[in-house]
Amino acid sequence: MIVMKFGGTSVGSPEMLERVANIVKKNLDRNPVLVLSAMSGVTDMLIRGTKQAEIGDMQGYLETHKKLKEKHLSTINVLMGNEKDLIAEISKFMDSLLNIWKAIEVLGEVTPRAMDAITSFGEKMNVRIFASYLNKLGIKARYFDADSFIVTSRNFGNACPIEKHTRKELEKLVMPSMREGAIPVITGFIGKTPEGLTTTLGRGGSDLTATFLGSLLGAKEVWIWTDVNGVMTADPKIVKNARPIKELSFIEVTELSYYGAKVMHPRSLLPVMEKGIPVRILNTFNPDFNGTLITKTPVENKDVVKSITYIKDLVLLNVTGRGMLGVPGIAARVFKTAWEKGANVLMISQSSSEQNICFVVRKEEAQNLVDALKNEFELEILHRDIEGVEKIDNVAIISVVGAGMRGTPGIAGRIFTITGKNGINVIAISQGSSEYNISFVVSGNLVEKAVQILHKELIEEQ
Ligand code: ADP
Ligand code: ASP
Ligand code: MG
Numbered sequence: 001m002i003v004m005k006f007g008g009t010s011v012g013s014p015e016m017l018e019r020v021a022n023i024v025k026k027n028l029d030r031n032p033v034l035v036l037s038a039m040s041g042v043t044d045m046l047i048r049g050t051k052q053a054e055i056g057d058m059q060g061y062l063e064t065h066k067k068l069k070e071k072h073l074s075t076i077n078v079l080m081g082n083e084k085d086l087i088a089e090i091s092k093f094m095d096s097l098l099n100i101w102k103a104i105e106v107l108g109e110v111t112p113r114a115m116d117a118i119t120s121f122g123e124k125m126n127v128r129i130f131a132s133y134l135n136k137l138g139i140k141a142r143y144f145d146a147d148s149f150i151v152t153s154r155n156f157g158n159a160c161p162i163e164k165h166t167r168k169e170l171e172k173l174v175m176p177s178m179r180e181g182a183i184p185v186i187t188g189f190i191g192k193t194p195e196g197l198t199t200t201l202g203r204g205g206s207d208l209t210a211t212f213l214g215s216l217l218g219a220k221e222v223w224i225w226t227d228v229n230g231v232m233t234a235d236p237k238i239v240k241n242a243r244p245i246k247e248l249s250f251i252e253v254t255e256l257s258y259y260g261a262k263v264m265h266p267r268s269l270l271p272v273m274e275k276g277i278p279v280r281i282l283n284t285f286n287p288d289f290n291g292t293l294i295t296k297t298p299v300e301n302k303d304v305v306k307s308i309t310y311i312k313d314l315v316l317l318n319v320t321g322r323g324m325l326g327v328p329g330i331a332a333r334v335f336k337t338a339w340e341k342g343a344n345v346l347m348i349s350q351s352s353s354e355q356n357i358c359f360v361v362r363k364e365e366a367q368n369l370v371d372a373l374k375n376e377f378e379l380e381i382l383h384r385d386i387e388g389v390e391k392i393d394n395v396a397i398i399s400v401v402g403a404g405m406r407g408t409p410g411i412a413g414r415i416f417t418i419t420g421k422n423g424i425n426v427i428a429i430s431q432g433s434s435e436y437n438i439s440f441v442v443s444g445n446l447v448e449k450a451v452q453i454l455h456k457e458l459i460e461e462q
Helices: 014-026 042-054 058-080 084-107 112-136 163-173 175-179 206-217 250-258 270-275 330-340 363-376 378-382 411-421 444-460
Strands: 002-006 032-036 141-144 183-187 190-192 198-200 221-226 247-249 279-283 292-295 307-320 347-350 356-362 388-401 428-431 437-443
Touching: 002 014, 002 206, 014 058, 014 112, 032 112, 032 206, 042 058, 042 084, 042 112, 058 084, 058 112, 084 112, 112 141, 112 183, 112 190, 112 198, 163 175, 163 206, 183 206, 206 221, 206 270, 247 250, 250 270, 250 292, 250 307, 250 388, 307 363, 307 444, 330 356, 330 363, 347 428, 356 363, 363 378, 363 388, 388 444, 411 428, 411 437, 411 444, 437 444
Parallel strands: 002 032, 002 221, 032 183, 141 183, 221 279, 247 292
Antiparallel strands: 190 198, 279 292, 307 356, 307 388, 347 356, 388 437, 428 437
16 A cells, blocks of 8 residues: 655646546555545645734735635536536535634634634645545545544644544544555545644644555555655756756655755654655656665765755754853853744754853744843843844755765865855854754855755765
C-alpha cells in the first residue's frame, strides 16, 4: 500500500483533478490511500474571508464567499455536470460558512478554534468532490474527514497528531472501507482534539497527514505529489537554474523544510523517519519523472552542499548589556518569555563574551515579544545591567544544507567569502552541531540576490 498526497496546485482545477485521477488509475495495483489538500488558494481565501468578517468588511467576505462557491461548483459542473447530491452537500458547507462569517462579524472576534473549524472546509469540500469523481469514473472510492479519526494535541492552528489515540479509530473507520476495495480519499491538514473539536496541523500540514497515516498503516512508501520535480537545489521560484535532487536523507529534508523549503511541512518527516518508510516527492505535472527519494541514510555523493533555502519576513532581536556577563539565567528567561508569548525562535546566536543574545522570530510575533522582554527585564534595564532589546526589522535567514558538510572543512569560509565579495552583509551566524547546515541572517532586501549567488557558486559551479 502507498499513501499518496496531492497538494493544492495538484488539485486546483477540474483539469488537475482529471490528471490526478489518471495517476490514481495508473497506480491502482499499489492499493493507494489518498490524502488531499484543499484546492489551491482555498485555504488562503478561507483565512482572508474570516479576517474580513472580523473587521466588519461585509462586502469583502461576501465577495470571498462568492469566489469560493463558484470555484467549487464550477469544478463539479466541468467534471460531473449536474451532480445534485454533491452540489447540495457543497452548498451546505458554503451556507454554514456564510453563517459563521456573519456571526464573526457580529462578535468582531475570531478564536483559533473557530479559525481551524473554518479552514477545515477547504479539504472537506475537496475530498467530497474528488471521491465522487472517482466513483463516476468507475473507481470505487470513499471520502473521510480526518477530524473524525485523527486525534491531535489541543493547540489549534499547529496541532500534532497522536498515534496512540488515532490507531483504533483508524481501524474502526477507514480499514473496513479499504477491505471492501474502496480507495480512501482523506482530508489532509486536519484532525480533532480528544474532545472532538476540529484542529489543523499548520499551513502545509497535509504532508504531515500523509506521513502520519503512512506510518500508522505501515505503508510501503509515501508519495507527495506537488508542482515541481522534487526537492530542488533551491526554490525554483527564485533560482531559475535550480535542479531536482535525486536522493536525500530524512535529516537533510527536515533541515531544508525547517529553514523555509516549502515543498515539505517541517514536521512531516518525523512519523516516517522512525519506521524508515521512504518518501518520494513527485510532480503531478510531470508524473513520469522520478522526483526525489527521501530515505534514512544520508546519501554519499560528491555534492557537499545540496540545497540553499531562505525564510523571509523575520525580525532579529538582540538583548544586550554588560551586566549580563556571568549572570546565570538570562538566556533561560529570554527563551521562557518567547515560549510564553508563543513565539517560535528560528535561530539563536550568543557571543562568547555573553554580552549579547541574539535570536530571530517571525515578523508577526516580534513586537509582542519585545514588549514582554522589556517587562521581564524591567529591573535589569533600570539598573543598566541590560541596555535594552534591540529590534532589526526585515531580515531573512539563509541556510546552506547538506549531509556532506559534516566534517568537510572550509564550507563556512567559502560561504562567507562569497557573501563578502558580493557586498552582502552577514548580520548573525549559526551552525548546529549536526553540521548539516550553516545558517545566517542577512537584510531582507538582499535575500534573493544572496541565494542566487550562493546557488551559482556553491552548487552550479561545484
Ligand atoms: P503543495 O501545494 O503541493 O503542497 P507547496 O506550494 O506547499 O506545494 O510546495 C511546493 C513549492 O515549494 C514549490 O512550488 C516551490 O516553489 C517551493 N519550494 C521552495 N523551496 C523548494 C525546494 N528546495 N525544492 C522544491 N520546492 C521548493
Ligand atoms: N490546505 C492547507 C494549506 O494551504 C494544507 C496543505 O495544503 O497542506 O496550508
Ligand atoms: Mg505544501
